[in-house]
Amino acid sequence: MYEGTGEALRLEAVRKVYGDDANRVTALDGVSLALPAGSFTAVMGPSGSGKSTLLHCAAGLDRPDGGRVFVDGAELPGGSEAALTRFRRGRVGFVFQHFNLLPTLDVLQNVTLPLRLAGRRADRTRARAVLERVGLGDRLHHLPAELSGGQQQRVAIARALVTEPKVVFGDEPTGALDTRSARQVLGLLQEAVRVHGRTVVMVTHDPVAASYADAVLFLTDGRIVGHVARPTAEQIAERMTHLAEAAERSAFATEA
Numbered sequence: 001m002y003e004g005t006g007e008a009l010r011l012e013a014v015r016k017v018y019g020d021d022a023n024r025v026t027a028l029d030g031v032s033l034a035l036p037a038g039s040f041t042a043v044m045g046p047s048g049s050g051k052s053t054l055l056h057c058a059a060g061l062d063r064p065d066g067g068r069v070f071v072d073g074a075e076l077p078g079g080s081e082a083a084l085t086r087f088r089r090g091r092v093g094f095v096f097q098h099f100n101l102l103p104t105l106d107v108l109q110n111v112t113l114p115l116r117l118a119g120r121r122a123d124r125t126r127a128r129a130v131l132e133r134v135g136l137g138d139r140l141h142h143l144p145a146e147l148s149g150g151q152q153q154r155v156a157i158a159r160a161l162v163t164e165p166k167v168v169f170g171d172e173p174t175g176a177l178d179t180r181s182a183r184q185v186l187g188l189l190q191e192a193v194r195v196h197g198r199t200v201v202m203v204t205h206d207p208v209a210a211s212y213a214d215a216v217l218f219l220t221d222g223r224i225v226g227h228v229a230r231p232t233a234e235q236i237a238e239r240m241t242h243l244a245e246a247a248e249r250s251a252f253a254t255e256a
Ligand SMILES: Nc1ncnc2c1ncn2[C@@H]1O[C@H](COP(=O)(O)OP(=O)(O)OP(=O)(O)O)[C@@H](O)[C@H]1O
Pocket: 018, 019, 025, 026, 027, 045, 046, 047, 048, 049, 050, 051, 052, 053, 054
């Protein structure tokens, strides 16, 4: 079992506001958290609570309007888009709900792409090894369209892992998959944490998916409102029901 050392991700009072005066939305309202290296965290909360915004700001895909973000001890840089891109390389990997593979590249090319973009030699041996690990060693020269959804998501996971990033973010990575493919994907994320020492942060709406994580963070209206360690699917489902009820009550209170 991998022994985590140090902190993989830290957010300090992160704020993100969309829109202008007329239609301002505070998507993140002072989010602070610290995740140890080698941890697997699920992020849950109602639609519009800021989960994707949180992931994008933490991964350096977007800039917060306030607060600070640190990945592996290094602070997210100000300045150009190019500086952000450099920051992400080697530090973060991202897995999306709809895979986002490049349709004209085959499986192996999709996985070597991040290495080529980082100016590293397109290490095909390493890419092959990662694809073996996700069970796709015999699909190297297929195009994404020739694969099932579950297989495509496993390619996306291989692509996220090939640069050996400190933190892997997943925004509903099992949201478009059937139960069996979802379980495979969750197993791979768990293995990335337990065997390879990565840190995984995954948004999900599914209590069973969240129960693969070591801890669950609950988000409502851009704020962290709860934390459960070593959760069971039942505990998570119960907590979600309470949060939904509380949200409904506060909506009624505002209307009244
Ligand atoms: N690019 C944007 N421009 C304006 N508002 C945005 C933008 N992106 C998100 N928002 C708003 O910020 C809030 C948080 O959105 P976010 O996508 O983070 O929610 P979420 O928790 O991921 O929801 P879901 O579960 O539906 O994916 C929402 O009110 C949303 O409308």
